[in-house]
Amino acid sequence: MPPSPSVSSFLPLFLLFSITHLSLALNQEGLLLLRANLPIPGWSAAAATPCNWTGVACNRWGSVASLSLSGASLSGAFPISLCDLPYLSNLSLSNNSFNSSLPAAVSACRNLVSLDLSQNLFQGPIPATLSDLPFLRHLNLEGNSFSGQIPPSFGSFRQLETLMLTENYLQGTIPAALGNITTLKRLFIAYNHFSPSPIPPELGNLTNLEELWMSGCSLTGPLPLSLCRLQRLWNLDLSNNLLSGPIPSQIVELTSIEQIELFNNSFSGLLPQLGWPHLTRLRRFDASMNKLSGIIPSQLCELPLESLNLFENNLEGLIPESIAISENLNELKLFRNPLSGMLPRDLGKNSPLQILDVTHCNLTGGIPEFLCSNGALEALILVDNVFSGSIPASVAKCKTLQRVRMKGNRLYGEVPDEFWGLPNVYLLELHDNLFSGVMSPLIAGATNLSKLSISSNRFSGSLPREIGSLDALIELSAGDNEFSGEIPSSIVNLRQLWRLDLSNNDISGGIPIGIHDLVQLNELNLAQNRLSGPIPDEIGNLPVLNYLDLSHNRLSGAIPPSLQNLKLNKLNLSSNLLTGNTPPLFASDAYSDSFLGNPGLCIGACSHRGGSGRSRVFSWLLRSIFAAAVLIFLVGVVCFVIKYRKLGQMKKNRAAVTKWTSFYKLGFSESEISGCLKEANVIGRGASGKVYKAVLSNGEIVAVKKLHNRAFRDTSSNAIITSLDSDGDGFEAEVETLGRIRHKNIVRLWCCCSAGGCKLLVYEYLPNGSLGDLLHKAAKSLLDWPTRFKIALDAAEGLSYLHHDSVPPVVHRDVKSNNILLDKDFGAKIADFGVAKVVKSKNGLESMSVIAGSYGYIAPEYAYTLRVNEKSDIYSFGVVLLELVTGRPPIDPEFGEKDLAGWVRSTLESQGTSEVVDPKLGLMTFEEHVSRLLDIGLLCTSNLPITRPSMRRVVNMLQELSAVMPNSQEKKPRHSI
Template sequence: MAKPVTEIYITAMLALLFLLLSLSHLGLSLSQDGLFLQRVKLGLSDPNGVLSDWNDRDATPCNWTGITCDPATGSVSSVDLSNAGLAGPFPSFLCRLSSLSSLSLKNNNLNSSLPLSISNCKNLTTLNLSQNFFEGSIPYTISDLPKLRFLILDGNSFSGQIPVSFGLFRRLETLNIANNLLSGTIPAAIGNITSLKSLELAYNLFTPGQLAPELGNLSSLDYMWLSSCSLVGSIPDSFGRLSRLTNLDLSNNMLTGSIPSVIFELKSVVQIELFNNSFSGELSAGWSNLTSLRRFDACCNSFVGPIPNELCELPLESLNLYQNQLVGLLPESIAKSPNLYELKVFKNQLNGSLPSELGKHSNLLTIDVSENQFSGEIPASLCENGLLEQLLLIYNSFSGTIPDVLGKCRSLNRVRLRSNRFSGEVPAEFWGLPHVYLLELAENSFYGNISYMISGASNLSKLDISNNRFSGTIPKEIGSLGNLFEFSGNDNEFSGQIPATIVNLSQLATLRLRNNELSGEIPMGIQSLRQLNELSLANNTLSGEIPDQIGSLPVLNYLDLSWNHFSGEIPLALQNLKLNVLNLSYNQLSGEIPALYAKDIYRDSFLGNPGLCGDISGLCTEKTGVKNQGYLWILRSIFILAGLVFVVGIVWFVWKFWSYRKTKKGISIVKWRSFHKLGFSECEILDCLNELNIIGSGASGKVYKVELSNGKDEFEVEVETLGKIRHKNIVRLWCCCNTGDCKLLVYEYMPNGSLGDLLHSSKGGSLDWPARFRIALDAAGGLSYLHHDCVPPIVHRDVKSNNILLDAELGARISDFGVAKIVKTVNKGAESMSAIAGSCGYIAPEYAYTLRVNEKSDIYSFGVVILELVTGRRPIDPDFGEKDLVTWACNNLEQKGIDHVIDPNLDSTFKEQICRVLDIAFLCVSSLPINRPSMREVVKMLQEAGAYNKPRRANKNDNLSPGCYEDSSDSLIKEV
C-alpha cells in the first residue's frame, strides 16, 4: 500500500536533518586548537604545500606537519615550521593556543612588523623568528612573556632601539637579535637579566657608544657576541665579574686603550676575539690565569712590544695576532701547545727564527708569519703530524733549503715562500704535492730543474717560480696540469724549447717566461689556449714565424714577444685581438705592418725590426715616396664619391624634414609639462623629432638627440621617470608631453653614453681605476638619494650599468625609472610584484623567488655593478657557463686569488683601494638581504675607501701588491 505523500515528505525531511546534523558533527570534531591552526593556514602563503595536511579530517592536529602535542592533555605544545618557505605576516592566531610553549618559524619569508599582541603567547618558553623579513620595531611587550627563555630574532630587518623593557626579563637565557638594523645604543638595562647565558647583538647599526658597565652583572653569561656594534672606549672593569664567560667576541668595533687586566680574570674563557679594533700598548703579563683559553684573536690593532711567553704557554688552539706592531721573537713555548692548529702573526715586526719544534707537538694546520723579519731555516717538524695545509712565509728573510720532509707533506694545499733568501734545489716530491693549488717560490735563489714529478700536482692552479735561478728544460709533464691558471717562470735560466704539451692547458690565463734562454718556435696549436690573456716571452732566443693562431685567442690583451729572433711577416690575424700591450720590437720581422697597428702610437712596438714597413715615422721611410702617387689617386677618388653622396643626402634630408614636420602638427603643446625652468620652446623639440636625429631605441620607443638654440644638448632616455627628483647624480628630466597617442620625455644629454656600453666596449681600457671609483661613488649617491631622501622612498628595480649614464667628465647619473616602485609606507615589508622587473644577472635572489621588492633588491644590483667595474666582466658571460658574475667572482677569489678577479687593465698601484671596493661589492651581493648594507652605508664605505687612493710605488717586476687581501692578509674578503 502506498504511503501518503505527507508521510513521505516528513521522512525525507528527517533524513535531510539527520545528514546536516552529521555533517555539523564532523565539522565540529576538530579540536579548538585545530581550528586556530586552520586560521593560521588561511593567513599564510604556502607555495611548497607544507601545510597541505592541515585539514579537518582529523579530530586533532597532533599529526599535522610541524605540530607537537602534550601527551597528557592533547593540546598543542609546539609549532615548528622552520625552512618551510612560508610567506605573509606574523600569524597572530598562534597565540590563541593556550598550551603553546615553543614556536619556531625560522628561515621563512614572513614580513611586516611583529604585533604588540605577541604578548598574548603567555606560555612561550622559546620564540624563534630568525632569518625572515620582519621589519619595524621590536615590540616592547615581548618582555611580558613571563616564561620566555629563548628569544631568537636574528637575520631580520628590525629597526629602532632595543626596548628598555627587556631589562624586565627574569628567565631569559638566550637573547639573539644579531644581523638586524637596530639603532641607538646597547641599553644598560640588559645588565638586569641575570639569568642570561647568551647575548648576541652583533652586526647592527648602533650609534657609537661605550660598553655599559652594567653588562658585568650578567653573572651567568657564557657567550657574548658584540661584533660590529659601533663600540667605542675601553672594556669596563666590571667585565672581570663574568666568571662563567667562555666566548668573548668584541671584534670589528672602535675600542681603544690596552687590553685591561680584567680580561685575565676570565678563568673560564675559551675564546677571545678582539680583532679589528684600535687597541694599543703591550700584551702585558697575566695570561697564565687564562688556563682554559683555546683561541685568541687580537689582530688588526696597534699592539706593540713582544709576544708574552706566558700567552704561548697556554693550551691554545688558535693564535691570531696579525697586523699589529709586535716585535721580538716568537716564543719557543708556542711549540709546546698540544692543541695548536692555527698560528697567524703576519704583518708585524717579529724577528729571529721560528721555534725549532713548531708543529712537532701539535696538529698544526695553518701557519702564516708573512711580512715580518724572520730569518733562519724552515723547521723540519712543521708537518710532522701530516696535517699541515697552509704554509705562508712571504716577505721575510728565511734562508736555507726546503726540508726534504715537506715533500712528503701531502696535506699541503697552499705554499707561499715568495721574497725570502731560500736557495738550493727544490725537493723532487715537493713539485708533485697532489693537493697544492698555489705554489709560490718567486724572488729567492732556488736553482736546479723543475722535476718531472710535477705531473702529480693535479690541483695546481698558480705556479710562480719567477726571479730565481732555475735552469734546464721545462718538463713536458707540465702539460698535464689541467687546472693550471697561471705559470710565471720569468727571470730564470730555462733553456730548450717551450714544451709542445703546454697547449693542453685549457685553463691557462697567464704565461710569463720572459728573461730566460728559451729557443725554438712557439708551439703549434696555441689557439687551444682559449683563456689566455697574457703571453710574455720577451728576451729569449725564440725563432721562426709568429703563429697566425695567436690572432684567434679571444681574450688575449697582453702580447710581448720582444728581444727574440722571430722572422717573417706580422700575421694579419693579430688585428683580431684587443690588445692593451703589444711589443714585437727587436726581432727580425719584415714586410708591412698590419693596418690596425700602422700608427705612431704603436711605434715602440716595432722598433729594432729593420725589415718592417708602415706609415709610422722612422720606419721604412725610403719606400714611402714610391707609393705616394698611388695613394693620391685613391684619395681623389674617395673625395669625389663623398661629394656626390653628400649632395644626394642633402636633397633627401630636406624632403624628409618637411614631410616629418607635417606629421607633427597634430601634437598639442598644451600637454607639455615642464619640471625645470626651460631655455627652449616645445616647438624646437618637435621640429627635431625626425629620423635623422635618432640615436637609439628602447622598450618604450625611439631616442632622439636634439640640438637646441641655447646651445645645450638634450637627450631622451628609454622610458618614463619621476619628474620631482632633484639630485646631481640622477639624470635630469626637463619636461614631458603626453597626448595619448604620443609620449615624449626630454632629458639632459649624457655625452659619454652608458657605463655598460663604455666599460664593455673596446674603449673599456680607457676607464682607469680613479674614473671607475668615481662612477661607483656617484651612482651610490644617486641611489642613496632615492632610498633615503625621497619621501616616500623610491626603489629603482632595474639598477644596471646600462642605466648609469656618464656626462662629459665621466660623472655618473642614474637613469631609466620606467619600472621604479614608490615605497608607500616606511615600515611596510617588501611589496609583492606581479612580475619580475630587472635585467638578467642583476636580479636579487629573493626578488626572483618571491617577487617581493624593497631597497635591498637595488643594493644587490648595485653590488653587481661594482663587480663589473672591478672585474671588467659583464654580469652574464658565456665564459661563466651557467654561472653569473657574482658566482664567478666568489669562486675565482676563493680558488685562484684576488688577481684572477681584478680587471688586468687596471693599474696595480691602486690595488689596495680596489680590494676595499671589492669588499663592499661582496657585502652588497650577500644572499641574505639582511646582511646587505643600506645605500647610505655603501656611500660611507666608498668614501672611506677613497682615503686609500694614493698609489703605491711599484717595483720593476711587481705584479701583485702585498697590501691587497690576498693570501696572508685576505681574511676580510673571505669573511665576507
C-alpha cells in the same frame, strides 16, 4: 525531476549534522590551530586531535605543548590566536616570511618558555610587553627588520636565559637594564644599527652569562673591567667595533673562557703579559686588526690554543718558542707585524698545524722542518720576509699542502723533486728568491696546480715536457731565470692557460706549433730569449690574446698579417730579425715602438727606387732639414697650447672659487646646505669624502658629499682611488658625469658647490642606503629574492645607459654594492662617479696612471694592464650579482687567497649550488631562477674580457629572466629603513 518534499526538507538537516559531527571530532585546541589560517599540509578537521599534525607536539595529557613550523613558507601577520592554546610552551616560526609588526598582545601567550621568530621579515619596534611573559627562558628574534630601541623593560625578565637579537635594525644604545637579567646565559645582539656608545658596565652583573656576542654594534671606548668578573663566560665576541684603549690585564680572570674575539677594533698598547696560565680552557684568541704593540706574551703561547690570530698590529720582537708546545694549534696568523727573529724551530712538531701565515713580518732563518709532522698543513704563507736556506725535505713531502706562497725571500738551493709534484697544491709561488736547479718531471703529479709562479730565481735546464699534463694550470710565470733548451711542444695542451711568461731566459728553438690551441691565453711573454724561426701565423687566431711580447729574440721572416686580428693592449716585436713590411694596421703611431731594432723591417710600404749616391745623400739631407723644421714648428705649437691651457685653467679655477652650479630647479640655497654639514648628520664615509643627510626647511631631504682635498685608501671599504693630482679631480669627474645624465637608475645630482677648499656635491637622498650595507651590515632577510632580482635589473639598466646610450660613453670604474643606492621602493641607482672616466679613444680603451676601484671588484686585466674599458665595469657588476645570490662580501677571510668569484667557482665544482646560495633566500620557490642569475654573474666575471657579455646583453638576459619569475607569496618590501 525535483526531489520529493520529504527529501528536500531533510537535506539541510543532514548537512548540518555532518558538519557538526566533523567539528565534534576535532578537539578545541585543533580548532584554535585551524583558526590561525596557517597553510600547513596535513592539518585537517577530520582528526580527533592535532597531536599528530606536522609541527605539533603534545604533552602527556594530550594538550598542544609545542608548535614548530620552521621553514614552512608562511607569511602575513603573527598568528595571535595561537596564544589561546592554554598549554603552549614552545613556539617556533623561524625561517618564514612573516612581515608584520609583532603585536603587544603576544604577551597573552602566558605559558611560553621558548619563542623563536628568527629569520623572518618582522618589522617595527620590539614589544616591551614580552618581558611580561613570566616563564620565558629563550627569546630568538634575530635576522628580522625590527627597529627602534631594545626595550628597557627587558631588564625585568624573570627567567630569561637566551636573548638573541642579532641582524636587525635596532637603534639607540644598549640599555644598561639588560644587566638586571641575572639569569641570562646567552646575549647575542651583534650587527645592529646602534649609535656609537660604550659597553654598559652593568653587563658585568650577568654572573651566569656564558656567551656574549656584540660584534658590529658601534661600541666605543675601553673594555669595561666589570666584564672580567663574568666567571662562567666561555665565548666573548666584541669584534668589528670601535673599542679602544688597552686590553685590560684583568681579562685573564675569565677562567672559563674558551674563545676571545676582539679583532677589527682600535685596541692599543701591550697585550697582558702575566696571568694567562689561569685560562686553561682558552682555545681561540683573535685580536687581529688593532693597534697593539710590544711583544707577544710567551704565557699566552703556552696555552693549549687551537687558533692564534694577531695579524695587522704593531707587535714586535720574537715569536715565543712556547707556541710550538701546544698540542692543539691548527692556525697561526701573525702577518703584517714588524716582528723579528726566526719561526720557532719546533713549530708543528706537537700539533696538527693547518695554516701558517707570517707575511710581511721581517722574519729570518730557515723554514722549520716539523711544520707538516702531523700531516695536516694546508697553507704555508711566508711572503716578503728574509727567510733563507732550502725547503726542508719533510715539508717537500707534505701532501696535504694546498697553498704555498714563499715569494720575496732569500731561499736558495734546489727545490726537492717531491715538492714539484704535490698532488693537492693549487697555488705555488716561489718567485723572487734564489732557488736553483731544474724543474722536476715529477711536476706531472701536481694535478690541481692552477698557478705556478717561479720568476726571478736561478732555475736552469729545460722545462720538462710533463708540464703539459697540468690540465688545471691557468698561469705559468717563469721569467728571469736561466732556463734553456726549447719550449716543450706539450705546452700547447694547457687549454686553461691564461698567462705564459718565459721572458728573460736562455730558451732557444722556435715557438711551438699548435699554439693556437691555447684558446684561453691572454698574455704571452717570451721576450729576451734566443728564439728563432718565424712568428707562427696561428698566433693571430688566439681569440683573447691581449698582451704579446716577443722582443729581443732572433725571430725572422715577415710579420704574419693574422696578428691584425688580435685586440692587443701591448705588442712588442722589437729587436729581432724581422723583414718585409708591417701589416697595414700596425702602420699607425700607436705601434711606433713595437718594431724597433729590426733593420730589415719597413713601417708601411718599402721604397726601392734607384739613384746615384750623391742624389741619395742630397735627398736625405733635404728630408732631414724638412723634418727638423717640422719638429721645431710642432714644439712651438705644443708649448703655445700648454701655456694657453694653463692660463685658461687658472682663470677657470679663479672663477670657480665660489661657484654654485645647479642642474635642476632648486628650492634651497648654498647657505642652508652649509648649515647641515655637522658630524651628527654623517650617514656615510667613503674613499672620496663624507656624506651628510641634510633636512631642509621645506621638508626636502638631500644627501651632501663633501670631498677630501686629496684621495686616500678607504680601509673600511677596501676602495682604491686615484690621486687628484695624478688622474684628475674627483669633484670635476663627478660633476662632468652626473651633471648631464638623466636616467631613472642613476642618482641625480641636484647641484654642486666649489668654494675655496670646500667642494660639495648635493644629490638626491635615497632612504634605504646602499645595497652593500643591506647585504653585509644589516638584516639581509629584508631582501627577498624578487627584491634582489629587481635591484640587479635596475643596476644593469643604469650601467647599460652609461656604456651604450651616453654620448660619449662613460666607464664607472668603481662598480660595487656600496655604490648601488636604494630608494624607498628598493629601486636601485648607480652612484659615486668620483673616478668615472669618459671614453674618448676610438677603441674604447683608456690608459690609467694607477688602478681605481675596490678590492674584490677589480677585473684581472685592469689590475695588470691599467687599461680600462666597459669590460672592467661588467666584471665588477658580475661580482655584485654574485653578492646578491650568495649574500657574501667580495672578499672574506673564509675565501683564503680567493675572492668571491673564485670562491663561487671552486665551491660550485666541489659542493654544488646549494652551498653558495644565501641560506636566507629559501630555494623552494626560486631555485632555478637563482641558479640562472648565478650563471649570468659567472659569465660577467670571466677572467677573459672578450667572453664577458656587453651590459646591453646583460640587460636582455635579465629581462628574459624577469619574464619567468615564479609566482610567490613572498612580500616585496615597501618601507624605508
